[in-house]
Amino acid sequence: MKTLDLTMALVVGGLFSTGVYLLLQRSLMRALLGFILLGHGANLLLLVVGGPPAAPPIVAGGESPDPRVYADPLPQAMALTAIVITFGVTTFLLALAYRSWLLSGHDETQDDVEDRRIGTAAERADVEPAPAARPDTPERGEGDR
Amino acid sequence: MTALVALPVLLPVLAAGLVLALHGRATAQRALTVAVLTAVLADAVVLLVRVERDGPVVMEVGGWPPPLGIVLVADLLAALLLVVAVLVALAVLLFAVGQGRGDPESTLAMPFHPSYLLLVAGLGLAFLAGDLFNLFVAFELMLAASYVLITLNAGRPRVRAGMTYVMTSLTSSLLFLTAVALVYAATGTVNLADLAGRTEGLPEGVRAALSLLLFVVFGIKAAVVPLHFWLPDSYPTAPAPITAVFAALLTKVGVYATVRVQTLLFPREDLWWTAAVVAVATMLVGLLGAVAQDDVNRLLSFTLVGHVGYMLLGLALFDVAGLAGTILYVVHHIIVQASLFLVAGLVVAATGTASLSRMERGGAGRVVPPGVRPLFAVAALSLAGIPPLSGFVAKFALLRAAVAHGGAGAYALAAAALLTSLLTLYAMVRVWRAAFTGPARRGPARTAGRSGSALTVAATVCTVLAGLTVTVGAGPLADLSERAADALVHADVYREAVLGGPR
Numbered sequence: 001m002k003t004l005d006l007t008m009a010l011v012v013g014g015l016f017s018t019g020v021y022l023l024l025q026r027s028l029m030r031a032l033l034g035f036i037l038l039g040h041g042a043n044l045l046l047l048v049v050g051g052p053p054a055a056p057p058i059v060a061g062g063e064s065p066d067p068r069v070y071a072d073p074l075p076q077a078m079a080l081t082a083i084v085i086t087f088g089v090t091t092f093l094l095a096l097a098y099r100s101w102l103l104s105g106h107d108e109t110q111d112d113v114e115d116r117r118i119g120t121a122a123e124r125a126d127v128e129p130a131p132a133a134r135p136d137t138p139e140r141g142e143g144d145r
Numbered sequence: 146m147t148a149l150v151a152l153p154v155l156l157p158v159l160a161a162g163l164v165l166a167l168h169g170r171a172t173a174q175r176a177l178t179v180a181v182l183t184a185v186l187a188d189a190v191v192l193l194v195r196v197e198r199d200g201p202v203v204m205e206v207g208g209w210p211p212p213l214g215i216v217l218v219a220d221l222l223a224a225l226l227l228v229v230a231v232l233v234a235l236a237v238l239l240f241a242v243g244q245g246r247g248d249p250e251s252t253l254a255m256p257f258h259p260s261y262l263l264l265v266a267g268l269g270l271a272f273l274a275g276d277l278f279n280l281f282v283a284f285e286l287m288l289a290a291s292y293v294l295i296t297l298n299a300g301r302p303r304v305r306a307g308m309t310y311v312m313t314s315l316t317s318s319l320l321f322l323t324a325v326a327l328v329y330a331a332t333g334t335v336n337l338a339d340l341a342g343r344t345e346g347l348p349e350g351v352r353a354a355l356s357l358l359l360f361v362v363f364g365i366k367a368a369v370v371p372l373h374f375w376l377p378d379s380y381p382t383a384p385a386p387i388t389a390v391f392a393a394l395l396t397k398v399g400v401y402a403t404v405r406v407q408t409l410l411f412p413r414e415d416l417w418w419t420a421a422v423v424a425v426a427t428m429l430v431g432l433l434g435a436v437a438q439d440d441v442n443r444l445l446s447f448t449l450v451g452h453v454g455y456m457l458l459g460l461a462l463f464d465v466a467g468l469a470g471t472i473l474y475v476v477h478h479i480i481v482q483a484s485l486f487l488v489a490g491l492v493v494a495a496t497g498t499a500s501l502s503r504m505e506r507g508g509a510g511r512v513v514p515p516g517v518r519p520l521f522a523v524a525a526l527s528l529a530g531i532p533p534l535s536g537f538v539a540k541f542a543l544l545r546a547a548v549a550h551g552g553a554g555a556y557a558l559a560a561a562a563l564l565t566s567l568l569t570l571y572a573m574v575r576v577w578r579a580a581f582t583g584p585a586r587r588g589p590a591r592t593a594g595r596s597g598s599a600l601t602v603a604a605t606v607c608t609v610l611a612g613l614t615v616t617v618g619a620g621p622l623a624d625l626s627e628r629a630a631d632a633l634v635h636a637d638v639y640r641e642a643v644l645g646g647p648r
Contacts, residue, residue, distance in 0.1 A: 023312070023316060028308055028312075031312055035312075035315055035319070038316075038319045039319060039322075041323075042319050042322040042323045042326065043322075045323060045326040045327075046322070046325070046326045046329075048326075049326050049327070049329050049330035050329075074213070074329075074335075075326070075329060078278050078325070078329075078335075081278075081282065082281075082322055085282070085285045085289075088289065089285075089289060089292075089315060092289070092292055092293075092311075093311065093315075096296060096299075096304065096307060096308065096311065099296075099299055099304055100304045100308070103299075103300070103301050103304060104301060104304075109305065109308045109309065109312075110305045112305070112309075112378045114378075114439075114440060114443060115378070117439075118437055118438065118439060
């Protein structure tokens with residue numbers, strides 16, 4: 001049975017909880033920070049599951065000594081790949097936040113109005129006269145969404 | 146011959162770089178992208194034939210033997226889905242090229258071709274990946290390309306949709322990474338074939354937790370209720386061909402990953418209740434949502450959500466007949482959903498609006514070219530499962546499996562499936578009424594928008610014809626699905642093919 005370093009467990013837990021909290025914010029910048037923290041948490045978890053720190057897993061000269069003195073290289077390789085991927089996606093998110101800021105002056109995620117429009121369609125039909133009775137009703141513009 | 150397995154990933158990735166270098170030469174870019182996808186399709190067909198004849202083809206990447214080395218595995222399921230996916234991707238590409246010609250504000254912005262190629266590479270890798278971590282990389286490759294595609298020419302609506310889409314996908318990706326770490330911690334391997342032998346020894350609680358975590362991860366990607374909320378909000382804002390390829394392929398990769406992982410790692414003897422409940426909820430919520438919609442693309446997105454429920458139905462039964470039904474349904478749905486979104490693209494291009502009520506008032510029936518009618522009719526009736534179209538074949542296989550399985554759960558699933566089929570027909574009739582039946586009002590036909598070039602129509606015709614081919618070839622295809630499902634339930638073949646040394 002492997003033992004787990006308590007400090008690492010707490011750090012991973014802390015990263016996950018702060019990450020999820022930030023991810024739930026409306027501002028894309030905060031969500032991005034949340035994503036970064038969550039990514040760190042997941043990568044750290046990958047490292048932790050590889051076992052305690054040990055010697056670099058390089059076997060020189062062809063002899064095969066006790067494998068237990070070496071660190072497990074597989075999770076490290078996976079973490080490295082995952083870090084590269086998270087890095088790339090982070091830059092994309094930054095560009096998206098910038099784009100949103102250019103277009104609307106902020107980077108907050110907007111609600112989707114279509115859901116609400118359909119959800120309240122029945123109520124509006126009660127209040128307003130039926131559309132058939134008012135053929136001149138201005139149609140909703142393309143730019144409303 | 147094992148190089149055949151690597152080509153569906155390698156070719157598009159290499160070509161993506163080349164296409165990026167050809168920036169500014171639009172014709173060369175188009176020609177190269179189309180040529181590469183055609184080559185991948187040919188490769189996939191050859192692969193399917195070989196796999197069908199000789200059993201799974203395994204490639205050890207870099208010559209490192211499994212379970213430590215990376216393997217690409219093409220078994221019957223992977224090869225079959227690869228062929229269908231690349232076929233649809235090629236048709237949608239032709240549609241996009243046709244739409245882009247003579248339209249400066251087109252979908253064919255500079256990053257389109259490279260991203261599209263990377264998307265196909267990610268799809269190929271997802272189908273062929275032989276270990277859990279590589280599956281993660283495949284998802285990332287595919288999703289990163291899709292982030293770019295969904296925010297092409299980003300105006301406000303697309304940025305909004307892009308935010309929802311990207312954040313949701315990223316959350317699921319990080320959960321996936323966590324799941325990979327936990328699986329490695331529990332078993333000490335990420336190779337799927339190796340895992341299949343090791344998960345049996347895990348404590349019941351750990352097994353259930355890992356199974357559920359992976360189900361959630363792929364459930365977000367496959368948009369199963371209650372993890373579907375992001376899909377109808379984000380897909381409809383993208384240009385028609387991009388929505389079509391996302392709807393047809395991305396969710397199906399989620400379904401494929403669920404099927405692969407759950408059958409291989411967490412085999413069950415009886416009905417899988419979690420999946421059964423989720424399947425019923427997905428079918429009903431998806432289609433009831435679709436019935437309420439006014440925007441044609443949103444309506445189709447909701448039907449997409451609903452029909453993912455059918456694929457879960459077969460998985461929930463967890464026997465050969467059920468899984469065969471699921472495979473058949475995935476094949477049918479990839480083709481039909483793509484053709485529906487392409488037809489919707491033609492209709493929207495002709496009428497200039499996606500809103501059903503505005504189409505009806507604007508006399509869409511006069512503007513939409515008459516040739517589009519039969520295309521929509523065939524695709525829509527097929528989705529609803531009217532005999533003898535492909536939807537009927539797939540639904541019939543699923544219903545027969547449910548009834549043969551027996552028990553209250555299976556009958557409830559069958560009942561929900563029938564109700565969903567009826568609701569689908571109703572939703573499709575709404576689109577038909579709005580888009581193709583002209584109002585009594587007389588007047589000169591509006592010359593709104595272009596109706597799309599010949600190539601867009603040709604591409605749509607191709608997908609619809611592919612759907613009809615599924616009907617014609619239903620017998621052999623059902624046979625193929627059954628063999629693929631049999632291999633899923635009896636995982637020994639897969640394990641031996643991967644771990645038993647190179648072929």
